[in-house]
Amino acid sequence: MLRTMTRADLGRALDWAAEEGWNPGLEDLEVFHATDPGGFFCAELGGKMAAAISVVNHSPSLAFLGLYLCAPAYRGQGIAHALWLHALKHAGDRTVGLDGVPAQQENYRKSGFVLAGQTKRYAGALRPGHGKGVTSASAADHPLLIEMERRACGYAKPTFCAAWLEPAQTRYTLVHRSNGTPDGFLTLRRCRDGWKIGPLCAPGIEVAKTLLEAAAQHSEDDQVMIDLPQESAPLAAHCLEMGLEPMFHTARMYRGPAPLPGPGLHAVATLELG
Template structure:
């Protein structure tokens, strides 16, 4: 019997359907639209056997020196065959010269460690059906308002302060896919938060703000807009928002290890990152 032919090729936008079926097979809730968003902003590879996609891995570049890797999936019936290893090797070759970041599951962490990735942080996934929630409490010098396309430079500035990465293209794409609000103090931007459809319901992120108070007000305002709906948010462990989220009905359901291969980007501040775009893009 002839061995099955394994084909590796670059991903294209039309792979969204195949990628959605693959992610569903491993229990991920991604919709086709979620894959279209990821594919439209990133690059990567698929592995197929007889025209059936059995593996995928993507990367997203942020400037010439940094990138993140994510959505690395191998079909359950093909795991243990070296497909994940092949995908990692191709992704690393494609991003040569860049510092790489990713969020690893406990199962994937040993594989990434073999390629020089080091654990640097933790991401905590909170989700649930949001109960009744009081409106945010703003200080006398604070206002919140919906952001518009014309606010993109302000959003990019705050995001760059919080991440150390140029992510204007991601923010611009998010502006067309969901709702974003800005909080201002004395007329100066103090933070922003995005809300969009994703997976089983709605996802909050990214959120960048000057402090906990601004971040909590932004998150509370976004949640109030989806009262009674399923909502997910991924927060860096160091933000300390875990207890605040759990107390309000979004329990911790999973954690991931943030890993880096090379020097992680230095976030200059004063804004801080309080929620991720998603675990793939950071």
């Protein structure tokens, strides 16, 4: 049976993601589900969840695919592929993006996805510093930050970003201000192992460095992970200079017209929802 996930099902899928080494955030579930409650799907056999996938509609023009997982006992039987076809119907005629493992590029291509670039994960401890001009985000900042992120990545995620920017016990959004006006920000969240940063938007590398220095005050000496598209070369170079190490890369692919990233250094919010 192919059906829409419940919140409990999504929690189970995130546990599977953790077992695969994807390291979800401690408070991802509620934000993910609230973004598009009808965009999470599972295959069920004998009362047990066999496979999972998400196709979350962010806007009338774009959806994002993620959390494509199959329990080991059910692999190689066509169950996950049937779920894939079922879930993609949810996107309608929207462009659909994904960040997939490179080994699956050919399979994604058969479903109409075209390679647009790579996203590389860097991991390590951040270098502490003064973080001058950085404060916690306020509710009044949110509309500007959402627009800043839209320009940087090339597509809008208004429902997701509005929830993502809300403060939580293990998720913080920090804003850099010039003359009192926000010109860059990042979100830092505690994960099952260490922390992840995403998104990060900044007008240049100096603001990005200052934001990362401020984030280090929260993460201390713990490992921090950040996912950078290939357009973020200056930020990638700074990560290497700080001693962060590249872990793996994913293939950014789209079915339909690909959005065009705008100016501004950028880190991906999540590999699951874009």
